[in-house]
Each structure stands twice: as structure tokens, then as C-alpha cells.
Amino acid sequence: MFTRPLLLSSKLELTRCFKFPQNGMSQYPSYYIKPIYSNDKQTDLIKSGEAQKLAHVPTRAALNDQTSSIYHDDLICLLVNYLMKDGNKLLARDLVEKTMEKIKRVQLEKYHKLANEEEKEKVVLNPRAIIHQAITNVKPILQLTPIKRGGVTYQVPVPITDRRSQFLSMKWLIEAGNEKERTVRFYDQFAYELIDAANNTGRAVKKKQDLHKQCEMNRAYAHYRWS
Amino acid sequence: MRILPALWARGNPKEPVPFQEILPLKLRPFVSGKGDKTSNVCCLYEMSLVFGCLKENEFKESACGREIKSFQECFTNYNKQKYITKEREAKGILTPGEKRLPYRQLNKLLRMYPNEK
Numbered sequence: 001m002f003t004r005p006l007l008l009s010s011k012l013e014l015t016r017c018f019k020f021p022q023n024g025m026s027q028y029p030s031y032y033i034k035p036i037y038s039n040d041k042q043t044d045l046i047k048s049g050e051a052q053k054l055a056h057v058p059t060r061a062a063l064n065d066q067t068s069s070i071y072h073d074d075l076i077c078l079l080v081n082y083l084m085k086d087g088n089k090l091l092a093r094d095l096v097e098k099t100m101e102k103i104k105r106v107q108l109e110k111y112h113k114l115a116n117e118e119e120k121e122k123v124v125l126n127p128r129a130i131i132h133q134a135i136t137n138v139k140p141i142l143q144l145t146p147i148k149r150g151g152v153t154y155q156v157p158v159p160i161t162d163r164r165s166q167f168l169s170m171k172w173l174i175e176a177g178n179e180k181e182r183t184v185r186f187y188d189q190f191a192y193e194l195i196d197a198a199n200n201t202g203r204a205v206k207k208k209q210d211l212h213k214q215c216e217m218n219r220a221y222a223h224y225r226w227s
Numbered sequence: 228m229r230i231l232p233a234l235w236a237r238g239n240p241k242e243p244v245p246f247q248e249i250l251p252l253k254l255r256p257f258v259s260g261k262g263d264k265t266s267n268v269c270c271l272y273e274m275s276l277v278f279g280c281l282k283e284n285e286f287k288e289s290a291c292g293r294e295i296k297s298f299q300e301c302f303t304n305y306n307k308q309k310y311i312t313k314e315r316e317a318k319g320i321l322t323p324g325e326k327r328l329p330y331r332q333l334n335k336l337l338r339m340y341p342n343e344k
Contacts, residue, residue, distance in 0.1 A: 141277065141288070141295055141298065141299065142274070142277075157274070159269075159270055159274065159298065159299070159301075159302040161302075161303075161306070162299075162303075200289075209286045212281060212286050213286060215278075216278050216281060216282060216286075219274075219275070219278050222268075222271055222274060222275075223268055223271060225267065225268045
């Protein structure tokens with residue numbers, strides 16, 4: 001007779017103590033570390049002697065886009081993921097690869113048309129470098145958030161984190177690539193937009209500057225920021 | 228310990244008013260967490276510098292590298308500091324000699340040194 005309520009109370013204690021695990025829905029327990037797949041990082045770890053420590057720590061399996069290939073690029077992987085629709089990664093990757101091919105063709109054409117050797121050296125032929133430059137050029141430094149004060153919604157300029165600004169930059173570049181005639185291929189338009197953005201011109205850069213101008217116009221509301 | 232209903236229950240007194248101890252004459256052993264919400268307005272001065280520079284240079288960012296950098300550093304520092312204080316509060320670590328205590332720490336201190344009965 002006495003054991004039952006005791007048991008029940010201990011069960012209650014258990015339910016009160018239970019916390020949802022930090023790793024959410026992951027199939028791995030929280031002590032599993034993420035894989036270090038980059039070649040440079042691995043050599044660094046071996047040099048510093050950290051690799052010995054990590055050798056027997058349980059590690060997650062690498063995702064299918066995480067490779068130690070020299071062609072791997074974190075930012076471009078992210079771009080592929082942002083471009084992807086309905087989980088169709090094959091198509092998204094194909095589009096990005098074709099974009100890079102187009103950039104290369106356009107830049108090579110520019111290169112061969114130039115007669116001057118000095119000017120030729122200035123043309124960037126690496127499509128990856130152009131994509132990186134385009135993304136850094138389109139990154140905004142502020143954004144607007146709607147904040148309600150006294151029944152009126154104000155657009156208040158607030159600082160943004162680096163990751164958010166990177167996301168907005170890629171989003172605007174992709175949107176600029178999608179604004180085209182029906183007959184034009186996405187990868188062609190996207191390549192032109194990326195080259196324009198790398199030269200600090202084009203629609204995506206215009207969008208960033210518009211945002212900055214609007215932030216400047218609403219600078220008086222900046223102290224409304226709260227919570 | 229509802230104050231208003233207790234006062235209503237008292238009715239309309241006549242002179243001289245006899246003293247009645249309706250509520251116990253001591254302070255509550257806890258504070259509410261309401262007043263602890265600090266505003267997250269940060270880096271306003273840096274932002275104004277960025278705006279001034281951008282307006283001068285017709286929204287060319289290359290001319291305002293210094294201002295933008297200081298603004299972004301300010302924001303990242305602010306976020307880092309916020310994260311650290313939040314973690315400390317969650318752990319409930321008491322820092323000796325701190326002037327503005329968060330409500331959790333205040334409650335902890337009040338529990339450590341309760342009212343005399």
C-alpha cells in the first residue's frame with residue numbers, strides 16, 4: 001500500500017527532470033562531434049597534435065556535399081542550398097556549375113578582346129573569386145524591422161549579423177537572376193548578375209543601396225528598437 | 228498577499244482610525260522579474276556615424292570602411308556580451324561586488340538570507 005504513492009512521486013520527479021535533448025531531432029547523441037572534412041583543417045590538426053585527441057571521439061558521418069576535394073567551397077555549397085527548390089539538389093548544383101562556366105566564358109572573352117597586357121592581367125578569370133566578390137559586395141550592413149509604437153508601425157533600422165547579411169546578399173543575387181525574359185536561361189542571367197555585382201553595379205547592388213537609403217531616411221526611428 | 232482587495236475589505240473608517248494590521252508589516256521575500264528587461268538599443272552612435280558617412284559619399288561603402296567596421300564590431304561585441312551574461316545568469320553564478328543584480332540572483336540572495344520571524 002505504501003509503495004505505490006512513493007513510486008508515483010518518483011515518476012513525477014522524473015518527468016519534471018526530463019529535458020528535451022539539445023540536438024533536437026538529430027539521430028546522433030549530443031556528444032558526437034561534427035566531421036572535419038577540409039584538407040587544410042586536417043593537416044592543421046595533425047600538425048598541432050589535436051588529431052590524436054579527436055581520433056577516438058565519436059564523429060558524425062559527413063554529409064554528401066562535404067568533401068575534401070580541392071573544388072569544395074563552403075560558400076558555393078551554401079549558394080547551392082539557397083538556390084535549391086523542393087530538395088532538388090542535382091538541379092541546383094547543375095545551375096551553379098553552368099553559371100560558373102558562363103562566367104568563365106564571359107571573362108575569357110573580355111580577356112582575349114583586350115590588347116594591352118596590363119589590362120589583361122586585371123581581368124579576374126576565376127569564377128569562384130567572382131562569386132565571392134559579388135556576395136561580399138551585395139552584403140547589407142543594416143536592415144529594417146517593423147516595430148509598433150502607439151498604433152503606428154515604424155520601419156526601424158537595426159544592425160544585422162554577418163550570417164543574415166550573407167543570406168540576404170545571396171537571396172538578392174538569386175532574385176536578380178530570376179528577373180529575366182522567358183527565353184533567357186537562368187544560369188546566363190545569374191552569371192551576368194554575378195559579374196555585375198563583382199564590379200559593384202547591377203540590380204542586386206542597387207537593391208542593397210536602396211535598403212541603405214531607406215535606413216538613412218528612417219534613422220530618426222533608430223532608438224525605437226526594443227525587445 | 229493581494230494588496231488592493233485587502234484594502235477594499237476594510238470599508239469606510241471613522242475618526243479616530245484604529246490601527247489594524249491587514250497585511251504583515253514586512254517586505255516580500257522575492258522580487259518580480261518584470262523590471263529586468265533591459266532595452267537592446269545598442270551601437271546608436273556608431274550607426275549615426277555610418278549614416279553620416281554614407282550620405283556624404285553617396286552610399287558608396289568603400290569610402291566608409293572604418294565606420295562600418297567599428298559599427299559591426301560593436302554589434303558583435305554586444306551580442307557576445309549578451310550571450311555571456313545570459314549564460315552566467317542561467318548558471319546562477321554570483322559575482323561579488325556587482326551593482327546591478329539580475330532578478331534571479333536577487334532572489335537567490337534573498338533566499339539565502341530570509342526575513343527574521
